[in-house]
Amino acid sequence: MAREVQVTFDCADPAAVAAFWAEVLGYRLMDPPKGFASWTEALDAMGIPPERHNDVSAVVDPEGAGPKVLFMRVPEGKQVKNRVHLDVRAAPGLRGEERMAALEAEAERLVSLGATRLRRYEPDGPLAMGHIVMADVEGNEFCLD
Structure with a gap:
């Protein structure tokens, strides 16, 4: 059985890295959940404090063919060469x-x-x-x- 794949990047600034990769790949930022006009509105409704709004961001293929790419904030910086790229x-x-x-x-x-x-x-x-x-x-x- 084939599985879907999501690519995940650890990073310091998910919004900035997501915006960069959206341009590189021809992707777009992932839409907020249904019923919300923006991610800020959705995160506020979920009780996520403003200082945590940039903990995660994602980009998606507008045609739905490619994998979702997720960007997660982590406390440590990049240390060495990527093992996967x-x-x-x-x-x-x-x-x-x-x-x-x-x-x-x-x-x-x-x-x-x-x-x-x-x-x-x-x-x-x-x-x-x-x-x-x-x-x-x-x-x-x-x-x-």
Whole structure:
């Protein structure tokens, strides 16, 4: 039986990291529960104090095909390299210089949103088509692939 998957990020500022990833993935912020015009209204009704309103945020695929991505506030900062990361498919089907040019263009766009470019790997044979390693607004690594 197939299972749904949710990707969860630990972070310091869920709202900011969610906004960044919504732009990267073409997702949107998750709607508040039915009957509420905003998350603030829903959280107030649930008795969540204002200082806890940014404990969790989520983004969803507007077409419903991709996994929900959840961002949870944690007290500790990022310590080491991610053991798991997202590959953002920014150049599917492209090869060589055309692929790397598409990855470079996307890297520039993401840097303008607050990402950091870490390193570029050149195409090296049929299995290594080249990619760019980036970090999100809180330093979580991901690849433009």
